[in-house]
Amino acid sequence: MEKIVESFELYGKQYRLETGELAKQATGAVLVTQGDTTVLVTAVISKQEKDYDFFPLTVDFIEKMYAVGRIPGGYLKREARPSDKGTLTARMVDRPIRPGFADGFKREVHIVCTTLVVDSVNPPDTVCVMGASAALMLGAAPFDGPAACVRIGRDVETGEFIVNPTFEESERSDLELTIAGTADYISMVEAGANEISEEDMLAAMTFGQEAIAAFCEVQQRFLDRCAIEPVEWPVHVADPSIAERVAPHLDEMSAALRDADKLSRMAKVEALKERVASEDFSEEERDAWGSDIAAELKKLEKRAMRAMVIETGERADGRAPEEIRPLHIVPGYLPRVHGSGLFQRGQTQVLSVCTLGMLSEWQRLDTIDPAEGKRYMHQYNFPPYCTGETGRMGAPKRREIGHGALAERALLPVLPGEDEFPYAIRVVSEVLESNGSSSMASTCGSTLALMDAGVPISSPVSGIAMGLIKEGDDVVILSDIQGIEDFLGDMDFKVCGTEKGITALQMDNKARGLSVDILARALRQAREGRAHILDAMLQTIDAPRPELSQFAPRIETIVIPVDKIRDVIGSGGKVVRGIQEETGAHIDIQEDGTIHIAAVEGPAGEAAKAMILSIVKEPEAGEIYDGEVVGIKDFGAFVKLTAAKDGLLHISRVANGRVGKVEDVLSLGDVVKVKVLEVDPATGKISLDRLDKPEAPAGGDDAGRAERKMREDRGERDNRPGRSGRGGRTPRRRHEAQ
Secondary structure (H helix, E strand, O other): OOOEEEEEEEOOEEEEEEEOOOOOOOOEEEEEEEOOEEEEEEEEEEEEEOOOOOOOEEEEEEOOHHHHOOOOOOOOOOOOOOOHHHHHHHHHHHHHHHHHEOOOOOEEEEEEEEEEEOOOOOOOOHHHHHHHHHHHHHOOOOEOOOOEEEEEEEEOOOOOEEEOOOHHHHHOEEEEEEEEEOOOOEEEEEEEEEEEOHHHHHHHHHHHHHHHHHHHHHHHHHHHOOOOOOOOOOOOOOOHHHHHHHHHHHHHHHHHHOOOOHHHHHHHHHHHHHHHHHHHOOHHHHHHHHHHHHHHHHHHHHHHHHHHHHHHOOOOOOOOOOOOOOEEEEEOOOOOOOEEEEEEEOOEEEEEEEEEEOHHHOEEOOOOOOOOEEOEEEEEEOOHHHHOOOOOOOOOOHHHHHHHHHHHHHHHHHOOOOOOOOOEEEEEEEEEEOOOOHHHHHHHHHHHHHHHOOOOOOOOOEEEEEEEEEEOOEEEEEEOOOHHHHHHOOEEEEEEEOOOOEEEEEEEEOOOOOOHHHHHHHHHHHHHHHHHHHHHHHOOOOOOOOOOOOOOOEEEEEEOOHHHHHHHHOHHHHHHHHHHHHHOOEEEEOOOOEEEEEEOOHHHHHHHHHHHHHHHOOOOOOOEEEEEEEEEEOOEEEEEOOOOOEEEEEHHHOOEOOOOOHHHOOOOOOEEEEEEEEEOOOOOOEEEEEOOOOEOOOOHHHHHHHHHHHHHHOOOOOOOOOEOOOOOEOOOOOOOOO
């Protein structure tokens, strides 16, 4: 294929699609560019069909540090496992691409997005969806495209929507809506917002759908210029007799589904499936059609669940569509931790734990994004036992990273700023039981943990997962969906927010023809559900605790002159380490002179503060100090006033009377009470007077005469009146008469 380039401008930004020069052995390859940010997106479809009961799609987003002119951190100096941001971007590409493939397509598909250049102006993530769609269609994949993804921001000053905002434009936006789909329907939504209304969110989604259509139109223009050879990809079709034998068991499946207990219901459904497979199919048929039989039985379960909701308005656990499962809420569930909250909705149970630390404990990010790190960290864990299963535990999976990021995004808008609350904040949500909406339970539990820890959040946040059953024109929206309604339904729509408005959204859609009207109904119903849950939460804890836990560090902030930072740190950090070791406090020093002092016990923090202030303190005339003698000279003693300042106590002021030698009165290490007489404004030198003067030792006059004799022998000038510098009497001048 010859090199084909399509350059275009949309919504004030420059883009380019290119193919025919790079990665030509892939099924399809596209170089996609926004500004100077450039990503190579490749798609490969395997040559063998797999006997899976799912579509084997894999998406990888590869962050190359050379793209931003940096060498990777760490010992190996090469890119290793993907960052959280890389994982989230791979999920963002997967979710709108997956539903576009034909049912029954069982060949492995691998999409790889490799960042070649990132200009630190334009993010590389959203254009990857357009690149993946174009690469698949270049390979004539059985894919319902073109598809595209856009990010919608909103300027806080003008209120205007921005398509694919730059990093700088995002800083001025109160909305970050990532929306993907085709020109006809929306398949994926991610959003973070500063408590915006449902009406504003719907307006942004409508605008985003129009932008997607514009990108799909340009993408199709690019594809029309390419000589795409049609390919007859085999799509697996099961033997029609399988469906005929399974269909009569619909009523039995409906009966098995009517059980509010998840494990009991699953056991009944699995028992029915095993009985149908063993009684209605021979051993030879089971061996030949194993995955097809399993897939058809899954379809039977789906039909039964959906028919139950559409025809009767009753769900598997007996609830009405708008009904929320029973709630059990306990703030402060654990002792000694800084904050905790147990949130249970039906058979979904999450324990969230909050830990507070120094700002220096923020999470540093080694990614291609401009952000260096973050102070609020939310992590979500989903162990196998929460669903009654066994499994291997290790690094977090993509789903865990995605759910943690959603809860983090939901709570960020209500967190206090660093100036008000100078802490790093980590919340960990442990899913202990799961039957749907565990990410929303994580959001609610984390709100409880933050409030229990005394974090002054501006408003509490609650979350709910909405579902959809759509059969033709019949539409039922479900509040607080459980697992079966997520797996067998048409939509998983998670909505988080405060009483004022929405802070986060996430939606995956499997239904074609999802209209804005349906989304509006879902948002209104979600608002009612969120309010119900929030009210139950506030009945257990109505505001953040007025005081931090006794086990949390108290952080006090002071500001010192920048030129004093070196004095506080000391050579090689010796001074600040010494303060920490002596007091037990933790000290974090910023480049602008801001110092955060953290200590679990108040006296430790006060002691560290006093030591720091004593270092930076500039002595003033009239102040009194108890200082240590740190140096002795012939002319006097140097007394330590602060950690960085000494003053001179002249020999004439060390005692009452004449002193021949300073050592006769003072020794190194002595502590004396002194008063500051003068601070030289030009040199900063400090003159002292001793307040607790002893009497001068006997023999001080003889010593003084000896000292004067030595001075005269050295030719020092005697400044007394009538004395010359030569030691003789000044001759009187005779006046002659005129």
